[in-house]
Amino acid sequence: xxxxxKITLFFCIFAIFLVSPITSKxxxxxxxxxxxxxxxxxxxxxxxxxxxxxxxxxYVGLEExxxxxxxxxxxxxxxxxxxxxxxxxxxxxxxxxxxxxxxSKRSIVSDRLYGGSGYPLLTIEEQEAAANLALKHExxxxxxxxRGLNISEVVCSTQTIGWYGELKTKRELKVTYxxxxxxxxxxxxxxxxxxxxxxxxxxxxxxxTERDVxxxxxxxxxxxxxxxxxxxxxxxxxxxxxxxxxxxxxxxDGNVVSWANWKFHLGFDARVGPVISLASFYDADKKxxxxxxxxxxxxxxxxxxxxxxxxWYHVTFxxxxxxxxxxxxxxxxxxxxxxxxxxxxDGYYAGQDGKPVRVPDVMCVFERHSGDVMWRHSEAEIPxxxx
Ligand SMILES: *[C@@H]1O[C@H](CO)[C@@H](O)[C@H](O)[C@H]1NC(C)=O
Ligand SMILES: *[C@@H]1O[C@H](CO)[C@@H](O)[C@H](O)[C@H]1NC(C)=O
Ligand SMILES: *[C@@H]1O[C@H](CO)[C@@H](O)[C@H](O)[C@H]1NC(C)=O
Numbered sequence: 001x002x003x004x005x006k007i008t009l010f011f012c013i014f015a016i017f018l019v020s021p022i023t024s025k026x027x028x029x030x031x032x033x034x035x036x037x038x039x040x041x042x043x044x045x046x047x048x049x050x051x052x053x054x055x056x057x058x059y060v061g062l063e064e065x066x067x068x069x070x071x072x073x074x075x076x077x078x079x080x081x082x083x084x085x086x087x088x089x090x091x092x093x094x095x096x097x098x099x100x101x102x103x104s105k106r107s108i109v110s111d112r113l114y115g116g117s118g119y120p121l122l123t124i125e126e127q128e129a130a131a132n133l134a135l136k137h138e139x140x141x142x143x144x145x146x147r148g149l150n151i152s153e154v155v156c157s158t159q160t161i162g163w164y165g166e167l168k169t170k171r172e173l174k175v176t177y178x179x180x181x182x183x184x185x186x187x188x189x190x191x192x193x194x195x196x197x198x199x200x201x202x203x204x205x206x207x208x209t210e211r212d213v214x215x216x217x218x219x220x221x222x223x224x225x226x227x228x229x230x231x232x233x234x235x236x237x238x239x240x241x242x243x244x245x246x247x248x249x250x251x252x253d254g255n256v257v258s259w260a261n262w263k264f265h266l267g268f269d270a271r272v273g274p275v276i277s278l279a280s281f282y283d284a285d286k287k288x289x290x291x292x293x294x295x296x297x298x299x300x301x302x303x304x305x306x307x308x309x310x311x312w313y314h315v316t317f318x319x320x321x322x323x324x325x326x327x328x329x330x331x332x333x334x335x336x337x338x339x340x341x342x343x344x345x346d347g348y349y350a351g352q353d354g355k356p357v358r359v360p361d362v363m364c365v366f367e368r369h370s371g372d373v374m375w376r377h378s379e380a381e382i383p384x385x386x387x
Contacts, residue, residue, distance in 0.1 A: 028065050028073055028081045029277045029295075030255055031267040034348055034356040040086045040101050041354030047108055048092055058120035059089040059324075060350035061269050063100050067294065074278065085109070089120045091171075094201050096120055119171050121271060121324050122158075122200075123352035127173065130198035131156035134175040137205050143194060147213055153181040154191065155381045160322050161197065162314035171201050174314060182219030184385040189217050192311050211310065225385070235335035236373060248341050249367050257365060263289065266363070270349035272297040273325035274363055298325060324349070330378050331361045337376060342366035 032040070040060055048055050064070075065082035073081050084103040089096065096114035101107070114120075134140060134156055144151050158173040175196045178186035192214045197207035250259035255266050261282040267275035279293040301319040305312055319325060326349050332338050347362035379385070 025254060026081060026084070027254055027256065027265060028070050029062070029265050029267055029275075031269060031275070032060065032062055032086055032348065034358070036084070036086065036103055037348060037350050037354065037356035039103055039106070040088060041350070043101050043106055043108060044088060044090065044099065044354065047111075048090070054091070054093050056091045056123060056126070056352045057088065057350045057354040058091055058096070058123060058352075059087070059270055060354065061087055061271065062267070063087040064295075070278075089114075091120065091201075117163075117168055119168075121327070122160075122173070122322055124327060125352040126200045126203075127158040129203055130158050130173050130200050131175055133198055133203065133205055134177075134196045137196065137208060139208050139210070140194065140196060143210055144191075147191070147216075149179055149191070149216075150181060153179055155180060155186050157186075157381055158198075159315055160317070162316050170199050170206065172206060173198050173200055176311070178381075179216055180219075180382070183222040184225060184379070184382055185222045186379060186381065188222045189219060190311070191216065195310065236337075237335045237339040239335060239340055248343070250365065252343065252365075259367070264293075266345070266365070268326055268345070268347035268349075268363060269297070270324050270326040272299065272320050273329055273347075301325075326359075326362075328380060329359055329362045330380070331359060332364050334361075338364035339366050339368065 037060060041057070044057075045055070063085035065073075065085075069082040073079055083105075086101045086103065088099040088101055090099065091097075096119065098110075098112045098114055099108050100110035102109045135151075135154070141151060144154060155178045157176050157178065159176055161172050161174050175198055177191040177194065179189040179191055180186060181189075183189060193210060193212045195207065195209045195211075196205060198204070199206040250257055256278075257264055257266055261284070262279065263282070264279040265277040267277065269275055275295065275297040276293070277295045278291065279296075280289040280291050282288070283290050298320065300321055301317075303315075303317040303319065305315040307313065307315070317323070319328075326347060329347060332344065334340070334342070334344075338344070342364040343366070344361035345363040345365070347359045348356045349359070351357045
């Protein structure tokens with residue numbers, strides 16, 4: 001049987017892809033649109049003007065209506081859909097708040113100070129700022145020089161610091177380093193023996209320790225990108241449409257995809273990436289749609305590296321909850337990631353300032369036969385290099 005969807009993930013930093021469409025009418029499970037992100041931002045900054053507050057948007061997404069409301073609307077789609085609301089997680093003056101913003105009432109209908117010990121999703125901006133701080137940290141620059149390395153070939157990445165039972169009072173990240181100079185597979189050349197911790201509330205280096213200088217792995221044999229491989233290989237997919245007629249067997253109505261007897265709604269979220277909802281199958285015998293899945297997405301990917309050494313013990317990525325599957329999704333490439341008959345769909349998430357960030361072609365929908373390669377590797381830190 002053909003599977004109409006495909007998703008691609010990359011390592012601790014991943015990418016995705018899936019669907020899209022111009023919506024004819026709003027479906028209760030439609031992801032927030034760019035203009036809705038802007039409206040949310042306007043409503044929140046009206047209550048918390050950035051001139052008076054340290055305000056960052058850590059997460060903005062659809063506040064999903066209750067299931068009975070969605071099901072009731074589904075039984076009569078001409079009826080008024082449930083109110084459009086957004087769930088917004090902000091850092092406000094160094095505290096986390098969870099807001100519900102009602103888009104039609106244009107107001108914050110719930111505003112809760114978060115009292116737990118966790119921290120919200122990271123923003124790309126604060127990770128970049130932390131990495132840049134570290135790159136300018138004098139003791140680090142001296143260490144790079146002492147090791148005989150060229151700072152222009154050093155790439156930084158950020159990692160969460162883990163939790164070991166202590167009382168947390170700071171939001172901090174560890175910055176880790178990799179050396180290119182002959183490879184773009186940065187993880188194969190970690191610069192070890194240095195620990196840098198960045199306090200991302202105060203945006204300053206809070207700890208720097210240097211222990212030893214273990215040997216740097218060689219670059220030789222690690223740069224296995226398509227262009228350097230012998231024999232070279234081209235696009236994974238043939239440019240010719242896979243069906244002789246070039247016709248697609250599925251169609252979009254707004255964000256609802258119909259294919260054969262199947263129907264489902266496609267969404268995109270900063271935290272979890274692609275979301276497939278309300279999958280149903282038309283039962284020709286009973287002459288009705290059978291609901292087979294209400295809502296589905298990758299709720300988390302946890303990568304505990306389980307290496308107890310100083311540089312690695314804290315490496316326990318929660319890919320969705322800390323970094324965001326949607327935020328780290330990359331654009332899909334025609335013929336490399338998706339075949340010629342794919343429909344590409346853009347995704348949006350809120351940047352740290354609350355403005356929508358567009359990820360073009362982040363999802364694609366296509367029909368395929370089983371047996372295709374399912375993934376491709378890419379690094380957010382070296383965005384212009386293809387592996
Ligand atoms: C914003 O954060 C900076 C750095 O921590 C602090 O100096 C300043 O007082 C904060 N402003 C407000 C309004 O909290
Ligand atoms: C960079 O790589 C080249 C080629 O392998 C090598 O000759 C050179 O010493 C390296 N430079 C530094 C500063 O690491
Ligand atoms: C350091 O790397 C940069 C960027 O790759 C390169 O342009 C420069 O020549 C290198 N410097 C040395 C001393 O190798």
